[in-house]
Every structure is written in structure tokens, then in C-alpha cells.
Amino acid sequence: MAILVTGGAGYIGSVMVDQLVEAGERVVVIDDVSRGHRAALDSAVPFYEGKVGDRELIGRVCREHGVEACVHFAALAYVGESVTDPKLYFENNVAEGLGLLDGLLAAGVGRFVFSSTCATYGEPVRVPIDESHPQSPVNPYGWSKFFVERILEAYDAAYGLRFVALRYFNASGATAKRGEHHEPETHLIPNVLGAAAGRLPFVSVFGADYPTPDGTCVRDYIHVTDLCSAHTLALSYLKRGGKSEFINLGNGHGYSVMEVIEAARRVTGREIEVRVEAARPGDPARLVADARKAREVLGWQTQYPELEAIVRTAWDWHQAHPQGY
Numbered sequence: 001m002a003i004l005v006t007g008g009a010g011y012i013g014s015v016m017v018d019q020l021v022e023a024g025e026r027v028v029v030i031d032d033v034s035r036g037h038r039a040a041l042d043s044a045v046p047f048y049e050g051k052v053g054d055r056e057l058i059g060r061v062c063r064e065h066g067v068e069a070c071v072h073f074a075a076l077a078y079v080g081e082s083v084t085d086p087k088l089y090f091e092n093n094v095a096e097g098l099g100l101l102d103g104l105l106a107a108g109v110g111r112f113v114f115s116s117t118c119a120t121y122g123e124p125v126r127v128p129i130d131e132s133h134p135q136s137p138v139n140p141y142g143w144s145k146f147f148v149e150r151i152l153e154a155y156d157a158a159y160g161l162r163f164v165a166l167r168y169f170n171a172s173g174a175t176a177k178r179g180e181h182h183e184p185e186t187h188l189i190p191n192v193l194g195a196a197a198g199r200l201p202f203v204s205v206f207g208a209d210y211p212t213p214d215g216t217c218v219r220d221y222i223h224v225t226d227l228c229s230a231h232t233l234a235l236s237y238l239k240r241g242g243k244s245e246f247i248n249l250g251n252g253h254g255y256s257v258m259e260v261i262e263a264a265r266r267v268t269g270r271e272i273e274v275r276v277e278a279a280r281p282g283d284p285a286r287l288v289a290d291a292r293k294a295r296e297v298l299g300w301q302t303q304y305p306e307l308e309a310i311v312r313t314a315w316d317w318h319q320a321h322p323q324g325y
């Protein structure tokens with residue numbers, strides 16, 4: 001039996017593949033490599049270049065590899081791009097997701113772990129954010145994930161699909177082999193490290209008069225290794241017969257943009273020039289997870305609660321891979 005990992009050539013998916021292989025699982029990957037990197041996967045891992053919405057491909061992969069469960073990372077994930085091109089996001093993240101689910105159900109695969117996001121909550125009405133917080137996304141990316149969550153609920157009720165939808169806060173950090181390489185890169189930590197390494201002239205800080213202690217936005221950074229271990233636990237939970245759940249993945253601590261930059265200055269010992277720019281519309285002041293449910297339901301424990309340790313792993317990877325993959 002094998003685990004199908006979609007988006008396994010991407011940042012988080014590639015770490016998941018390594019973890020599953022190290023745990024002795026058989027893995028098969030589907031990725032269209034539109035945003036990922038073939039080099040992020042070991043050549044020994046069975047890999048199919050294609051779209052997750054290709055029902056025929058999904059059916060064939062499930063039959064050939066005896067797929068028992070799917071971890072679905074494949075998606076487009078730029079908030080700004082989703083605002084200017086919502087059609088792309090609804091087609092890729094929702095319609096393709098429907099094709100994937102069709103293919104899986106037709107092949108008798110009934111366990112599914114889904115990469116959702118704190119962007120499904122929208123502007124928070126209370127922080128920390130628990131899973132019962134109202135969901136009202138403020139961009140098409142967030143809506144695309146929200147819609148898939150509702151589809152999963154309906155498929156559970158109608159077809160018995162069992163799922164865990166994991167709502168990530170800010171994925172960050174690296175392992176010795178895998179790191180973050182998006183083009184363009186919109187995430188804070190790689191951009192701060194890019195400025196430290198001299199690849200970027202400065203780092204932009206969007207807004208410095210938020211109602212936070214230093215005026216910059218506060219986010220919850222969660223290490224990619226910890227994120228992936230929660231997926232492994234979710235797979236075991238579903239295998240034991242656990243019921244479908246929505247679960248936040250965060251550290252439960254918030255760090256401001258300036259605290260991230262300060263941590264990067266300490267870790268790298270480099271100057272990092274900062275330019276304050278206008279706040280971006282739809283960027284909430286604080287996004288911090290209440291992550292108790294992941295501990296209670298999955299027994300999840302994080303290895304990287306400290307920002308500085310997270311930044312250090314990312315810096316080590318960027319130093320070893322200055323051009324990315």
C-alpha cells in the first residue's frame with residue numbers, strides 16, 4: 001500500500017515525502033511542477049508529472065501503487081495572484097481538487113489529508129484563533145481552500161470520505177535537504193534571509209503602525225518538519241478510524257515582522273536593510289493559532305517552538321543552496 005502525495009515537488013510536500021520514506025512508508029507523488037522543483041524529490045520516489053484533476057491519471061496511479069490514502073498539498077498559493085486571477089485559483093484549487101477526489105473515490109481511496117490555511121478565517125474577530133472561529137476569507141485563495149473544506153464535509157456525509165483538513169499558519173524553516181524556493185518569493189523569512197545574503201537589496205515591511213507592540217504584523221511561524229509530523233499523525237488517526245476534523249497547525253506564539261528581522265540579524269550576523277512600505281489591504285494585525293486541538297486529537301508535539309531555531313534552519317539551507325534548487 002502507498003500514500004499518494006500531491007504537490008510533493010513543492011516546499012512542504014517534499015519534506016512530507018522525505019518523512020514518509022524515512023518512516024518506511026511507500027510513497028507516490030503527482031505534481032505538475034508548475035511551482036515546484038523536480039530536484040526537490042529523490043529520484044527513487046515514484047513520480048508522475050501531471051495535474052491532480054486528471055481523473056484517469058489518479059485512477060491509474062492508485063491502481064498501480066495500491067494507494068490507501070492521499071495527502072493533498074498541490075495548490076496555487078499566492079494571495080495577490082488570486083485577487084488578480086481568481087479563475088486560475090478556483091480552477092486549480094477547487095475544480096482540480098474535485099477531479100482528484102473523484103479519482104480517489106472511484107479507486108476506493110477513502111482517507112484524505114488536506115492542506116488548508118488560516119486564510120480561511122479572514123480578518124480575525126478574536127486571537128488566538130481556534131477552529132470554531134468564524135470563517136470569512138478576504139481573498140480568492142482563502143475562498144478556494146474554504147470551498148474545498150465544504151466539499152470534503154459533503155463528501156464525508158454522502159460518500160464516507162474521511163479527512164483531516166489542516167489549517168496551517170505560516171510554514172517556515174527547512175530541513176538539511178529541503179527548503180523554501182518559490183518564484184516569486186512572497187514569504188517573509190526567505191526574503192529577510194535573501195537580504196541578509198545580499199541577494200535582495202532590502203526587505204520590505206508592509207505597515208508599521210498596526211496595533212501591535214512594535215507596530216508591525218504578528219504571525220505564527222511553524223516549522224515545516226513540525227507541519228509534516230502533524231500530517232503523519234493525521235494519517236495514523238484516520239487509519240485508526242478517526243472521524244473527519246478541521247485542525248489548526250501553528251505554534252500558538254506570535255512574532256512580529258521586526259522580531260523576525262531581529263532574529264535573522266542574530267542568526268546570520270549580517271546587516272539587513274529594512275524599508276517600511278504602505279500596509280497591504282486585507283493584512284490583519286495578528287494571526288496566531290490556538291493549536292490545542294492538534295495536541296489533543298492528534299497527540300502532536302512541536303520540535304521548533306522558537307523563532308530563532310526556525311530561522312537558523314532556513315539560513316543553513318539557503319547558505320547551502322544559494323540559488324535554490
Ligand SMILES: NC(=O)c1ccc[n+]([C@@H]2O[C@H](COP(=O)([O-])OP(=O)(O)OC[C@H]3O[C@@H](n4cnc5c(N)ncnc54)[C@H](O)[C@@H]3O)[C@@H](O)[C@H]2O)c1
Nearest residue numbers: 007010011012031032033034035036051052074075115171
Ligand atoms: N507555505 C505556507 O505558509 C502555507 C500556508 C498555508 C497553507 N499552505 C498550503 O500548503 C500547500 C503547500 O504549500 P507550499 O508552500 O509547499 O507550496 P508550493 O507551491 O511550494 O507547492 C505546491 C506544489 O503543488 C504543485 N501543483 C500546484 N497545482 C497543481 C495541480 N493542479 N496539479 C499538480 N500539481 C500542482 C506545484 O507545482 C508545487 O510543486 C498548498 O496547498 C498551500 O496552499 C501553505
